[in-house]
Amino acid sequence: MSMLSVEDVHTHYGKIEALHGVSVEVNKGEIVSLIGANGAGKTTLLMTVCGNPQASSGRIFLQGKEITRDPTAQIMRSGIAIVPEGRRVFSGLTVEENLHMGGFFNSKTEIRKSQAHVYELFPRLKERENQRAGTMSGGEQQMLAIGRALMSRPTMIILDEPSLGLAPLVIKQIFEIIGQLRDEGITVFLVEQNAHQALHLADRGYVLETGKIRLHDTGRNLLNNPDVQSAYLGG
C-alpha cells in the first residue's frame, strides 16, 4: 500500500526549475533511499513534499490523501515527520525540552510514552537529558533530531542526510537505528549522499540527477548497477 506518492512533480525557485517531473513511490513499511550528487534536487524534493516550496505542477499524496496544496504546518501534523538536513536541534533548549517540542501537539501522556520510547532507542539521550542540545556532539545531536521527529509518533519519517559530518562509527549506529524503525513499522524515506550505506539498508532506491529520476530499482540491484557504482560508489 502506498504511503507517499509523488507524481510528476515540478518545482520552481523563482523562474528556475529545480525538479523536472519527479515521480517517487514509497510503500508502507519500506525503507526507500534517494541518492544523488550535490545539487541534484534531493533536498528540494523533500521540501516540496513538506509544502515549502509548493510544487508548481504534479501531485503529492500521503496515505491516499492529496497534500500538494496543503500548508506546511498541516502536512507536518498529518503523521509525517522530517529530520532536517544539518540536524537543526534547538541548541538553547535541553535534550528533554527538544523532545517535548517534537510532541508539541500531543497530550502529556502521549509525550511521556514517546519520550520513554526515544530513550530506549537512544540511551545516550537519557544520560544527557538536562544538557543543552547545542553542547552535544554531532552524533548525539543527530540522535536527538531523530528522537525529536519520533516524538509525534509518525507513521512515516523522512531523513535528510543523517550521516552528514559524522564519524563512520556513529553513522553505522544511526543506520542501525533506521533499520530498527522499519522493524517497528515506521516507513522511512532516506535521502543520502552516502550511497553505499543508504542502498544497503534500503528496500528500494531512486537515483536523482539534475532534477530527474535516472534510475529506480531495489536497493541490491542499484548497488550492483555498474552506472551507479561508477558514479556514486567510487567504481
Next chain:
Amino acid sequence: MVKNNLGHAAFCAIVTVIISFPILGLNLEARGVNITLTGASTSTYVAILVAAATVFVFQTFRDSLMGLLRKAPKLNPISRKQPMERSRRVKLESWIITGIVIFALFWPFFVSRGSVDLATLVLIYIMLALGLNVVVGLAGLLDLGYVAFYAVGAYTFALLSEYMNISFWMALPIGALLAGITGMILGFPVLRLRGDYLAIVTLGFGEIIRILLNNWTSLTGGPNGIGGIPDPTLFGMEFGRRVKVEGNTSFHETFGIAYSGEHKVIFLYLIALVLAVITALIIRRFMRMPVGRAWEALREDEIAARSLGLSRTAVKLSAFTIGAFFAGFAGTVFASKQGFISPESFVFLESAIILAIVVLGGMGSQLGVILAAIAVTILPELAREFSEYRMLIFGAAMVLMMVWRPQGLLPMRRTHIKLNRQE
C-alpha cells in the same frame, strides 16, 4: 603589543582631531546680514588636543585596558555566587517580588508628588518593556516600531473620550484590543521577513502611524494633539476639586477629607502598578504555556520549528498581537496620566528606549527587564544637572554594558518544563 598599536593609535587621534575641530573649533557668527567664520578660544583648542592625546594613549594601551575591563565582572557578586538550588531560588524570588509589590503599594503615601509621578512613568515603561520583551526577547522578532501600538492605545482613549465621552475604564480594554488588532494587521505583511529586514519594515510602520496621527488633523488634531483627557474614576468618584461628569461624586467629599491634588496622582500610580503586575503575571503565564515554548522554538530555529508542524504565521502573529496588546494598555494609562497627547510623544526614540530597556535587562528575562526599566527611566531624572550630557552618558552606559554583561542585567534563566513523572 604596544608597538603594534602605535600606528592605529595615531590614526585614531587624527580622526579625533578631524571630527572635533570643525564642530568645536570653528564658530559661525552672525554680524549683521553676514555670517563670518571665527576661531574658538584657545582653551577649546587645548581641550581638543587633550582629547586627541587621551584617545592616543587609550588606543596604545588598549589591550591591557580592555583586559582590565574584562576582569571587572569578577567583582560582580551575582556572577561569582554558586547557583542556588532551583526550588529555593524560585521561592526566594517570589517572596522578593511579593515584598517589592507590597512596598510599592504603600510607598507613594510617604513621598513627594513628583516622585509618585515619576514612578507612574516607570510603571508605564515596565508595561511597555514587558510587552516588547515578548516580541523581541521571546519570539526573537526585532521590532523597531513598537511605539506605534503605544500610540494606538493612547489615541484610542483620547479620541473615545473626546468624541464619545467614554471613561478610562471602558477605554482601557478597547485601547488594548485595538492595539492588539493593529499589531496583528501590521504583523501579516512582515511575517516572511527576518532580522534586519523585519527591523526596517517595523521601523517604517512605526513612523507611518505617527505621521498619520500628525496629519489627520480633522480627527486627531494633528500636531496640536488632544487635550482634556479625563482622569480615571474610582467607582464613579472623581478626583478633581469639582465633579465634571454629571452623576459622579467627588472622592474627597465622599470620604469627608480635604481636597488634595495628590490623591489623583497616587490613584493613577496605583492603577499603573496594578496593571503592570497584571501584565507581568499574564506574560509569565504565557511563557509557560505551549505558545511560549513555540515562540522560543521559532526564535531558536525557524526551519526546525516548522518541521514539527508549528505554523510560523500563528506563532509570530500571536507574539506580535500580545506584545501590541500590552503596549495599548500602557498607552491608555499614559494618555490618562498626561491628560494631553500629541504625536510628539510617539517618536522613534521611544521605541529605541524601550528596546534598550529590553536589551539591557536581558532578553526574555522579566525581572531583568523590570530592573532595566526602572534604571533607564530614573537615572536620567537623577542626573538632571547633567541633562545636556544625558544621551552621552546613556550611550556610554550602553557600551559599557555590552562589554561587561552582553547578556543583560539579569539574563533569562530558562524555566525547564518538566512533566510530572508517573511511571
